[in-house]
Amino acid sequence: MSQRMNRREFLRVSASVAAGAALAACAPPAAQPAKEAEKPAGKTAPTPAEKKITVKFMNWWGAEREAIMNEVIARFEEEHPDIEVVNAVQPWDNRAERAATAIASRNPPAVIMTPRVETYKFAHEGLIIPITEYVKASGLNVDEIFYEGEINNQRWEGELWAFPLPTAGGATGQYLYNKKLLSKAGFDPEKPPETWQELEQVAKAVTVLDEAGIQVLGADVGNFPAWLYTNNGKYCTDDARKLTFNSPEGVETLEWMVKFTNEINGGIENVNDFWEGTSDTSADFPFYTDRVAIWFTGVWAFGHLKTWDPELWKDTNSWGAALRPYNGNNPKAAHHGVSGLQWAWGYVIPKNLPKEVQDAAYKWVEFLGTDPRGGCYFLFKQGRPSPVKKCNENPEYYKANPYWDVVLKSLESDVSVPITPVQSQIDDILNQAIQEAFYGKKDPKEALDWAAEKGQAVLDKFWSGS
Amino acid sequence: MSRRALRKADAVESRAGPLARLSQFKARHRGWIGYVFILPWLVSFLWFDLIPFVLNLYLSFTDYSVGVKWPNWVGLANYTEMFTEDHLYGLSLKNTIYYMGFSVPLGIIFAFAIALLLNTDIRGRTAYRTIYYIPAVVPAVAASMIWLWIFHTRYGILNQVLRLVGIGSIRWLTRPEWAKPALIIMSLWGFGAQMVIFLAGLQGIPGELYEAAEIDGAGHWHKMRYVTIPLMTPTILFNLIMGIIGGFQVFTAAFIMTNGGPLNATLFYMLHLYNNAFRYFRMGYASAMAVVLFFIILIFTLLMMRTSERWVYYGGS
Incomplete structure (x- = not known):
């Protein structure tokens, strides 16, 4: 009997093989762990090690942080011998794609480290579980434990989705300054600028321009949302349904930023050129080499300064820290920072997991997020503050960081801006408008009105569910 | 049987x-x-x-987002939004066509010129060929980092040379007018792959054609004009089509060096598509953008193929 296969049959078989192989590749792993298969023959009663639930922890705490995280994991596993946490550190490249594909897969990791905007997006799509009930069962009062600006970043639609770590606050509420440059320009180095107006005076006196641009930078006043809050402005309404950054306070803020940049720094291109190719994880960073008087940066900068210029770090007569200046002409204005618009990290638990794995995953995120031996220790080792208020009272912090009081004040004054899963789009629209204002393509009011109109359309579309 | x-x-x-x-x-x-x-x-x-x-x-006809199993059918909404609402869509397409319009022909001319030089009997020809090919195998990310420093306004080697010859510094990556030309210049660095194809084509030209031309009194220019270029037109067509396809898909340099700025001057089509897919998680919209890009490339390719009948010479045809 002839078994000749025609082309159509062949293609059908090929397609079936391909589809079968692909489905097999996408299928979740067998419930029986590999270790089970390696069990010696004849042994029937499972040992505690074999009953362990594996929590795969996908995160981006690489480099020197990995070893500290492993230490935290060891502490957790000691307390929970039935859980094994696998520290799955990921490369930073293609972070968003990795997180998205992992969470959407049929076999997601048990815990994924995500920024706030992605947490909201995943929550909105029903891809992760809220931890509200777990928290209730644990008896934790998260509003007492965490800074308001930190825990609110992890809330969406009335549910809590993650514990924050590290702080999103402290990213914009403070600045570091070079005391030597201030002294040289005739200012008291122990009285850093408190207001916009004082900042202008210092920057004017310190900035040195030449034909190629900026040689010494007084201050770079980028970051509109942070300055907006130091002028008593608001990004949007509390229910995140209406954008308000084009309010009179917003327009005044952007006008001030543009004027400052043009008159003191010689324009935005000078500023961009100045920062081009620089990194605060390099010894030749301008602040470490006395080429920046006032550096608006986050709490991570302390650790970087200590690592990359230990001499400067020790010499507190040469540098200091202070809170972000506010508009001295606005009586309602005060020091403020923004505790993360899109970027506030949390640790989410995917929905597509067995219940026992989710339970184990929660135990791990609770330990990491709230336990003094967990996230507190992890951040302390990096010289960074914790979103847990109590952890920052550790007296060792005051010994480790000469400006710890400034850090704490900054955290207290940080604002959690209400956002939605479409915040990235709104941010991009606003950034375009701000660039157009800086480049003189639009005046500040026109630019902000345009951004508010475009951004509002995106927001309205989101809320309408279309 | x-x-x-x-x-x-x-x-x-x-x-x-x-x-x-x-x-x-x-x-x-x-x-x-x-x-x-x-x-x-x-x-x-x-x-x-x-x-x-x-x-x-x-x-592309749905509102698909990451993790959604059954996205909603939205008909032509994504396409409508692309052409009527998305203020960056037209700009990204314009930027891409500008980039492609310069980088592809310049790349071909540059690669062809170097291939001609390397096809002559010079000493160390093999070494030169290797040297010129090396940039083509340097990963795009590494090349971008190198070029970031080459273009640096104050310390970059390019501006140092320009200052030496009295032209002065150019803000390559921070001035909107210069950002695209900078990336076009950078694209020429990877001409090695095209050059190798041209070299192979040049070596396939029969020597007797040049001899015949010489007998007819042709000099270097005439041999180039009437022998080399006509016989290289199939190779030029190939490189042109591949260049157009690659030009429309330009991404890495802009993603790493400028992130689409300044003032969206380097927001190329693929970068805009990427932003929609992985920053905004609007996969359905990004899919629609990919479909349109496919048809744009298809049209350009067909156009090239159709016009090739007029200018591409196949021996014996």
Whole structure:
């Protein structure tokens, strides 16, 4: 009997093989762990090690942080011998794609480290579980434990989705300054600028321009949302349904930023050129080499300064820290920072997991997020503050960081801006408008009105569910 | 194979064991054994090209976002938004066409010129060929980092040279007017792959044609004009089409060096698509953008193929 296969049959078989192989590749792993298969023959009663639930922890705490995280994991596993946490550190490249594909897969990791905007997006799509009930069962009062600006970043639609770590606050509420440059320009180095107006005076006196641009930078006043809050402005309404950054306070803020940049720094291109190719994880960073008087940066900068210029770090007569200046002409204005618009990290638990794995995953995120031996220790080792208020009272912090009081004040004054899963789009629209204002393509009011109109359309579309 | 031959093969099998069975198997299935050889490609084509393409086409009519199992059908909404609401869509397309319009012809001219030089009898020709090819194998990310420093306004080597010759500094990556030209200059650095193809083409030109031209009194220019260039037109067409396809897909340099700025001057089509897919998680919209890009490239390619009848010379045609 002839078994000749025609082309159509062949293609059908090929397609079936391909589809079968692909489905097999996408299928979740067998419930029986590999270790089970390696069990010696004849042994029937499972040992505690074999009953362990594996929590795969996908995160981006690489480099020197990995070893500290492993230490935290060891502490957790000691307390929970039935859980094994696998520290799955990921490369930073293609972070968003990795997180998205992992969470959407049929076999997601048990815990994924995500920024706030992605947490909201995943929550909105029903891809992760809220931890509200777990928290209730644990008896934790998260509003007492965490800074308001930190825990609110992890809330969406009335549910809590993650514990924050590290702080999103402290990213914009403070600045570091070079005391030597201030002294040289005739200012008291122990009285850093408190207001916009004082900042202008210092920057004017310190900035040195030449034909190629900026040689010494007084201050770079980028970051509109942070300055907006130091002028008593608001990004949007509390229910995140209406954008308000084009309010009179917003327009005044952007006008001030543009004027400052043009008159003191010689324009935005000078500023961009100045920062081009620089990194605060390099010894030749301008602040470490006395080429920046006032550096608006986050709490991570302390650790970087200590690592990359230990001499400067020790010499507190040469540098200091202070809170972000506010508009001295606005009586309602005060020091403020923004505790993360899109970027506030949390640790989410995917929905597509067995219940026992989710339970184990929660135990791990609770330990990491709230336990003094967990996230507190992890951040302390990096010289960074914790979103847990109590952890920052550790007296060792005051010994480790000469400006710890400034850090704490900054955290207290940080604002959690209400956002939605479409915040990235709104941010991009606003950034375009701000660039157009800086480049003189639009005046500040026109630019902000345009951004508010475009951004509002995106927001309205989101809320309408279309 | 005839029935009689098969019966014979069966008889042989019953007498001669496994070897004969193998021989019989081969005889029976000779017709489709070729398919087995192309099976790896076929599976890869189905799984990595055809099925994603069809799925992408379907998703472009939905509001698909990451993790959504059953996205909503939105008809032509994504396409309508692209052409009427998305204020960056037209700009990203314009930026891409500008980039492609300069980088592709300049790349071809540059690669062709170097290939001509490397096709002459100079000493160390092989070494030169290797040296010129090396940039083509440098990863795009590494090349971008190198070029970031080359373009640096204050410390970059390019501006140092410009200052030496009295032109002065150019803000390559921070001034909107210069950002695209900077990336076009950078694109020329990877001309090695095109150069190798040109070299292969040049070496395929029969020597007797040049001899005949010389007998007719042709100098260097005339040999180039009437022999080399006409015979290289199929290679030029190939490089042109590949260049257009690559030009429309420019991404890495802008992603790493400028992130689309300043003032969206380097927001290329693929970067805008990427932002929609992985920053905004608007996969359905990004799919629609991919479909439109496919048709744009297809149209350009067909246009090239159609016009090639007028300017591409195939020997004997």
